[in-house]
Amino acid sequence: MIKRHPEPLLWMLFSAGGVLSGLLMPILVLLLGVAIPLGWVAPPSRDELLDVLGHMLTRLTLVALCVLSLFHWAHRFRHTLYDGLQIKHLDEVIAIASYGVALIGSAITVYLLWQVP
Numbered sequence: 001m002i003k004r005h006p007e008p009l010l011w012m013l014f015s016a017g018g019v020l021s022g023l024l025m026p027i028l029v030l031l032l033g034v035a036i037p038l039g040w041v042a043p044p045s046r047d048e049l050l051d052v053l054g055h056m057l058t059r060l061t062l063v064a065l066c067v068l069s070l071f072h073w074a075h076r077f078r079h080t081l082y083d084g085l086q087i088k089h090l091d092e093v094i095a096i097a098s099y100g101v102a103l104i105g106s107a108i109t110v111y112l113l114w115q116v117p
Contacts, residue, residue, distance in 0.1 A: 010075055010099075017072025024065055053116045066109040067102075074102035 035041040044052075052058055078098045081087050087094065 010071070013068060013071040014075035017068035017070070017075075020065055021069045021072060024061075025069075050117060053113075059113045059116070063110055063113055067106040070102040070105045070109075071099075074098040 031041065036043045053062075075098075078091075078094050081094050082091055
């Protein structure tokens, strides 16, 4: 039986995370980090935010954004340490640690979004 390497799946998650982050993060940063604090846009009330977060499509989008961004970070961090800092002898440890952090962060994201009423 042929043993399959997970590298293509990890590159796919890296690519999807980069694309989704590139599309959604700028508008989120503009709205939540610039427009609302400077008063360009009226801040939503707590009830309005809960109504938006109560919709399943919003939750799925936020889960996808957070999970794919975490895996994008993990893959970039792993290859930066491996190629940039030439820590080739610790590749398995770095891979387990970085993807482990991404998995833990993903689980926390799903748990927290599940708790929203």
